[in-house]
Amino acid sequence: MALTIETAKDGEYYRVTAKGDIDLYSSPELRSAILKAIKRKEGVAIDLSGVGYMDSSGVATLVEGLKSCAANHQEFVIERPSDAVVKVLQLARLDTLFKLRREGA
Amino acid sequence: MSQPQVVLRVASDPRVLSTVRGAVRGFADANGIDRDTADRVVLAVDEACANTIRHAYGGRSDRLFTLTLRASDRYLEFDVKDGGKPCPESARRKKRPKAPTSIDDVQVGGLGIPLLYEVFDKVEWIAGASRGNRVVMKLRRAQAKKG
Numbered sequence: 449m450a451l452t453i454e455t456a457k458d459g460e461y462y463r464v465t466a467k468g469d470i471d472l473y474s475s476p477e478l479r480s481a482i483l484k485a486i487k488r489k490e491g492v493a494i495d496l497s498g499v500g501y502m503d504s505s506g507v508a509t510l511v512e513g514l515k516s517c518a519a520n521h522q523e524f525v526i527e528r529p530s531d532a533v534v535k536v537l538q539l540a541r542l543d544t545l546f547k548l549r550r551e552g553a
Numbered sequence: 554m555s556q557p558q559v560v561l562r563v564a565s566d567p568r569v570l571s572t573v574r575g576a577v578r579g580f581a582d583a584n585g586i587d588r589d590t591a592d593r594v595v596l597a598v599d600e601a602c603a604n605t606i607r608h609a610y611g612g613r614s615d616r617l618f619t620l621t622l623r624a625s626d627r628y629l630e631f632d633v634k635d636g637g638k639p640c641p642e643s644a645r646r647k648k649r650p651k652a653p654t655s656i657d658d659v660q661v662g663g664l665g666i667p668l669l670y671e672v673f674d675k676v677e678w679i680a681g682a683s684r685g686n687r688v689v690m691k692l693r694r695a696q697a698k699k700g
């Protein structure tokens with residue numbers, strides 16, 4: 449399913465909501481949205497509840513976001529990760545690296 | 554000996570990866586792979602194809618590579634062959650890293666090839682006379698059958 453991205457401010461966070469498939473073709477769009485969110489200097493929340501597929505380019509995008517936020521002392525949270533997201537993070541042994549919020553803020 | 558069942562000539566365009574994933578999932582379902590294993594196989598084959606597009610062909614979308622799907626009594630095989638820049642030996646042997654203890658231990662990227670070794674029982678890099686890469690990923694059928 450084609451990736452769609454919505455962004456919105458929500459309290460202390462700026463939320464990026466991705467729905468669809470995150471792969472080599474679509475991950476640059478997610479990356480761009482996350483980097484723009486980080487520039488706002490607020491907490492960043494990535495809602496991945498609607499992601500049906502994510503590959504390593506998606507994981508790399510999340511890692512980059514996490515590292516950028518850490519360098520800027522910003523919070524980076526993955527919200528409601530879908531089963532597909534959890535599985536690929538587990539496969540990559542990165543599931544404990546991220547702050548995962550099972551419910552939305 | 555395995556007989557080819559599906560042979561796809563695939564454009565090196567990231568937009569077609571979703572189509573490739575559909576074909577791999579269909580092949581997995583037709584050969585009795587359970588859902589969880591099929592998800593992993595689809596991911597790993599997608600990674601191999603993405604590597605071809607991004608690294609072997611340097612992101613060019615006007616090239617072609619071949620994905621061959623085979624089933625034998627013992628294995629399901631996923632064979633990706635391209636005519637692009639050879640993958641360095643050091644990258645081919647990159648296994649999955651240990652779980653990081655801190656964010657400083659983690660690199661951005663480089664997860665594709667380790668995922669192949671994580672998913673498949675065998676990952677064979679086939680040397681050929683011509684330029685390019687060929688990787689054959691094998692899944693043992695006994696582990697893949699639906700319960």
